[in-house]
Amino acid sequence: MGRAKEMMIEHEQNLGAAARYLVSKGYLQQCPYHEQIYGGGYDGLGGDGDFYRFAMADRNRGENGPVPWAAELEAREYTNLLKEAYEEHAADECGWCAKHRDE
Numbered sequence: 063m064g065r066a067k068e069m070m071i072e073h074e075q076n077l078g079a080a081a082r083y084l085v086s087k088g089y090l091q092q093c094p095y096h097e098q099i100y101g102g103g104y105d106g107l108g109g110d111g112d113f114y115r116f117a118m119a120d121r122n123r124g125e126n127g128p129v130p131w132a133a134e135l136e137a138r139e140y141t142n143l144l145k146e147a148y149e150e151h152a153a154d155e156c157g158w159c160a161k162h163r164d165e
């Protein structure tokens with residue numbers, strides 16, 4: 063497996079971990095029935111800057127903190143991942159629930 067492919071897989075894994083972290087912090091929601099994550103958006107994550115302060119503090123706790131996967135990342139990579147995860151789940155509700163309701 064090439065290095066580029068490896069990095070892509072690692073990125074996907076980190077993105078999933080970032081989304082779960084945001085769920086645990088209440089910035090994203092996860093549907094209890096379908097496991098789908100939603101509630102993100104493009105309005106920026108924690109606009110007042112508080113979010114990133116807490117997120118950085120969690121990262122600095124390293125392997126024993128809530129984001130052990132981020133311990134090896136550059137600060138910039140970490141915040142970009144969180145932002146990407148938040149934007150990736152830019153929906154107001156679980157897509158499956160919405161679909162069921164509309165049927």
Ligand SMILES: [Zn+2]
Nearest residue numbers: 093096156159
């Ligand atoms: Zn659902």
